[in-house]
Amino acid sequence: MIVIDRERLAELRLLTLAAPAIRDAYIAVTDGRANLPPVGYLPLPGRNADCHIKYGYIEGDPIFVVKIASGFYDNPAKGLPSSTGMMVAVSSETGDVVAVLDDKGLLTDLRTGLGGAIATMALWRKDACSIGIVGAGTQARIQIRALASLSDRPLRFTVWGRSMEKANAVLTDLTDLDLSMEAATDLETLCRQSDAIVTTTPSKEPLIRSEWIGPGTHITAMGADAPGKQELETALVARADRLFVDLAEQCLDHGEFSAASRAVVIQEERCVALGAVLSGAAEGRRSDNDITIADLTGIATQDIAIARTVLYELGLLGRSQGTTA
């Protein structure tokens, strides 16, 4: 059994390398190759902590993955990150553990960033160049890195944070990218001037009002999912021309679309699977005037996809073992 630590994983160019596999991870869900049991949930009473256990299998894959993702909400007071995690990659041929990926949540951050960028680029207008990033945390940074890595358009980013200091810190951390970026604290202006918006906050109150969003805008809602999660005004979700999901049962239960679903202003039938758009089985954006919203909650096939990419890159899986890489 090999253990690969976070530092080694951080050296790999996963935002480029893993993109084809992450794209396939969404398609696997819609073409019937993915086995995705319900996510396991273990609360730790008295600890202000919980743990999610995600696992799944893509038929024909050389590995399957079990991911342990913990949230310890008193950790920041101890100077520790509140979330951490690791993945176990198991051989689908023998059941042997191929590797423990001691990524402390890095691979989840990266696969989430790639998922967001893939959704945004599948659904934005052909001429979209002005990108609004809502939030100034880890995922804000990774969404920008992933879009910059995958897109060849001359993108202009505006980063909104609750303070200019936080928004500027994102710009500082990304100077290596040599991108057009500016910081903002006026969310309305950001929304009105953006062709595409990526939300990355832990908000449980709507931040973005419907009246701020013009025709043709695309929004990818990436913010932290949990019961009560909401970044967009319910009226905006109801008004959107097209709604996209990674997995409808998750999005409607505890994702961005859950508030609109509870308010009975949207139904599951309106939600189109991102995988179906990526495979060509369903339409994405239909016109330059469509308002499109993608709600991504994260699926185990993404974990498999990025773990598989790591193992191939490190020579721990023979190419002949895989069928979908």
Place this chain on the structure above:
Amino acid sequence: MIVIDRERLAELRLLTLAAPAIRDAYIAVTDGRANLPPVGYLPLPGRNADCHIKYGYIEGDPIFVVKIASGFYDNPAKGLPSSTGMMVAVSSETGDVVAVLDDKGLLTDLRTGLGGAIATMALWRKDACSIGIVGAGTQARIQIRALASLSDRPLRFTVWGRSMEKANAVLTDLTDLDLSMEAATDLETLCRQSDAIVTTTPSKEPLIRSEWIGPGTHITAMGADAPGKQELETALVARADRLFVDLAEQCLDHGEFSAASRAVVIQEERCVALGAVLSGAAEGRRSDNDITIADLTGIATQDIAIARTVLYELGLLGRSQGTTA
């Protein structure tokens, strides 16, 4: 993150060291300290394989455990064991991974053996000395080792196998114990002469007939659990004076008691939790004439208990971190 391999784990005297924690693991279920989400199940279509993911938390414990247990049923044809597994021990204080126990199923075998011995010794007659072991596999050996380790009675074992060769192999493997043991292939005689019987087979057809079992006999049914599992004639389960379970929902669903439950000859109300007997909250055996049967299907608290014991023994957890060890 520390990885502890099977060889290192095999050096520890866990059949002695872990007994108090395994005992507490059953009590934790009945006194409300255990959080046991449903066991995760991941089938691997096209692979003749599956994976169970067991996890849980005992309130106040310094760790929780996620166990990955795989069954790859084509492995024997490749010269590999059909089942393997590993455990991840996570800090309940911070969410950090304390250790990966790369036990390849050893800890599950040991905690299962200890559970069986604890149940047998809690429920047999005060004068029970003649022990029948049904089956000649790994768990037959471990049940004998665990009983020999925990009991101070002069036990006499008879081991039944489908061939004398297999039964004798068990005796050969246990010569270090210096026990009174004999091999048998006549199951009826074994049953008629045993005060307590431990079944350890993968049978899906009843092996033990009701008429072979006299008053006062205790049976611990340990055999491989799965839909269709059955080692005891349904009439014997129906006729028993007292029925005991580790977790009723598992035993009645895919354990020894599932056949009798489906035949509607027993109801859940008849099943007494082993933990309640061990804590004194419920009666165990009521008379020397009772026929008692314990059906053990395995619970995540046992995994926590043995993992915690390992970590204490190896100095990876401070005693002050634990409250129940």
